[in-house]
Amino acid sequence: MRKYNRVGPNHIAELKAIVGEKNVLTDPDKLITYSQDEVTDARYHHMPEVVVFPETRDQVAEIIRLANRELIPVTPRGAGTGLAAGAAPMYGGIVLSLEKMNKIIEVNAEHMYMVVEPGVRTKDVQQAAAAVGLLYAGDPSSGDNCFIGGNIATNAGGNKAVKYGTTRHQVYAVEIVTPTGEITELGGLLNKSTSGYCLEQLIMGSEGTLGIITKATLKLIPLPPYKMDFLAVFPDTETAIDTVFKLLKAGIDPTSLEYMDNEAVNVCARYLKVGLPHQEDGNYLIITVETSTEEELEDKAARIDEICTAGGAIATLVPDSKTIWAARRAFGDANREESYIHSPEDLVVPVKHLAYAMREITRICKQHEAVGRVVAHAGDGNLHLTIMQGNIPAEEWPTKIDEILHDLFAFVYSIGGRMSGEHGIGSKRVKWMHRFADPVQLKMMQAIKKALDPNLILNPGTVFEVD
């Protein structure tokens, strides 16, 4: 582990000269907000020495050059809605918040793109697109709160990824400040390019370790004119999950294909204080389709009904869209309210192994006497297993959860899966990354990190450690 220098009064003075006095935070009471994201486990909370709020890319670049010169770590931060402690400053130093770089720079309806600063809320991106009759297809569950910059940095997924892909598929270009303080725009307003290495895809999903995103050009697409949600209710996990691949293969091209187990349905209903269909015993598949004609919608509706019924659904219905999606989105908050001690996981597996994976992770949880609840971006093979505290005493939790995670990740990697589908490694999963990632690839990643960030000042301790 590299040694860094502490932030001294001279550095604070210099930071104030760069971003202005009002944009430098040193009050310990206020710094605490910036010591964590949504990860509740205190092992992954770390106090910054100072938080800065640059307002321009040039200020970001100046801060990074200072950090290189003085060997002070810098942790970029969006809205702090992360679930992997990627924004917690593992080595202290400077937290660089992008929250004041929050302008929508251009909405180009004619040519279907949008240029934004990183601190724009994802919901605002979606609404700005919808206002001109277009769709921004990124849709993480935390969309009301998260920032687009964080979405790009973690390659956020969400409820529409099965059709549209994850955030990395919604982006034409990202302007970054490099780890050495240079400014460059990667990618372009282009539908294709083979003119050198695909640096934009390398940066996206690198969790702020290879560059700080200061601007992004997002893809917009025509809003499909017809859209409908369906709810298929299954008596058990097995029949629900067995139906997922049949839906994927039927040419229905679903926009969403979400799974909620019965416990998740009840947890979300309680949290929202609403009644949900077949709440007493139903396991859900929520299926959304978007089409260009009404006939196509009817046709696909009929096929969905047929496939789900043949697959063992006890009911297929058109739910109240607002309620059903509110329930799906409430899962994280509901668990957190119920038990501050919990671990929201983000396993991803080949869809062909989804049913088997569901059985195995349930078995692993039971074996450890832990309570697991599952919602899933089922169409993506992405399982949001949340492990609740249950009867585990708080003091035993760190040991216990690590034992459970070890077994879960060992299983997931054994079937070609990964520990994170869309939340990222952050600092929370670094030790597991070193344990389970392919050693050749880990070495490649570390070599790239060192090549682009020779002083290792950008978000150290996130994704992996480097000597």
Added chain:
Amino acid sequence: MRKYNRVGPNHIAELKAIVGEKNVLTDPDKLITYSQDEVTDARYHHMPEVVVFPETRDQVAEIIRLANRELIPVTPRGAGTGLAAGAAPMYGGIVLSLEKMNKIIEVNAEHMYMVVEPGVRTKDVQQAAAAVGLLYAGDPSSGDNCFIGGNIATNAGGNKAVKYGTTRHQVYAVEIVTPTGEITELGGLLNKSTSGYCLEQLIMGSEGTLGIITKATLKLIPLPPYKMDFLAVFPDTETAIDTVFKLLKAGIDPTSLEYMDNEAVNVCARYLKVGLPHQEDGNYLIITVETSTEEELEDKAARIDEICTAGGAIATLVPDSKTIWAARRAFGDANREESYIHSPEDLVVPVKHLAYAMREITRICKQHEAVGRVVAHAGDGNLHLTIMQGNIPAEEWPTKIDEILHDLFAFVYSIGGRMSGEHGIGSKRVKWMHRFADPVQLKMMQAIKKALDPNLILNPGTVFEVD
């Protein structure tokens, strides 16, 4: 420029021990085939010292380890259909042909993927998918001859990229031998992952400079049941190109959106000895749509007709699909047959600047008294301008074409374009890469190259030079 060692008799002996005597080629008469790809300009032809034909990934890895130990450059080669001299061994040494690694390992219809070795012909991939009722969506014009490994290495595009994306979007995983001779599989049978850097996207399109692809897992998708080609004939380039964005915005979701100027139409008709519709004065948009219902197809057909007619088309018709696509695909061969001295270019621009770009490149060609012909993957902003020898004396060609290319690339970069949309930089465009690529990004690419290939043995002189 790095100094490499020459291949000596001891190396030949060792190579024969690795791949077997029959898989080592040293006869100069036979080596010449491996000195070039489809680039006809002799400046980009370079003789290898030896060609090897490994049959397994372990043999590839052994060769790479030998090359590192002995500091001998290795240039991987697919079918040799490249258009950027990326497979020409700039520094001599070993050409590593993948043509004997040509097995389709698995076609999994149930779970919609295919596992292939790099030397499988793209056409065979497409046919193997179609045989089980599925679609492999990659479709480069050279599909009858090129290898899937080369498609991945260059991120080949083609005629369906407007809907399905380029080759990098068709790939779940690539197994590579790294520049230091290790074997690893990047990516996975996963629909998403944020578990470390996206190395698979870095490797794809890196033109064999960061790894040798030894296996790939490809995405297959349900074959859309309805498909139709349309031909809209325009009186001039301007009206044709002005219609492209209108079609993209209309929610038609075209599978192909190709442009052929009138000269290209005639060149291809002559080459194929066929008559083509409105051959005397027509400029073509070829539009393909695929739908899930017949009604949707009819609806889209009506909209295409309406938009093209309103846009100034003198005719819209349903052409003979086989003939029209044969014509489109024949463009490269037809030009080459007509004049061995020519330069097929691959400019890519933001689609919003497509009409302007078309005017400018025509102006630049005229200004240099050169004859340019254009076909375009218009929906992608990807312009295949082919500059013909015309009246330029052979001995003046190298100087003249470099002057033209300088002006073309300077223009394209000035509007946010790139010099290659899908063919790659190869060795042909290296000097232009150093001239026009963003210097910060070039430095990042070089740093990554050095980090992953410290001895710079893998395809040196391709994409860029490194000190």
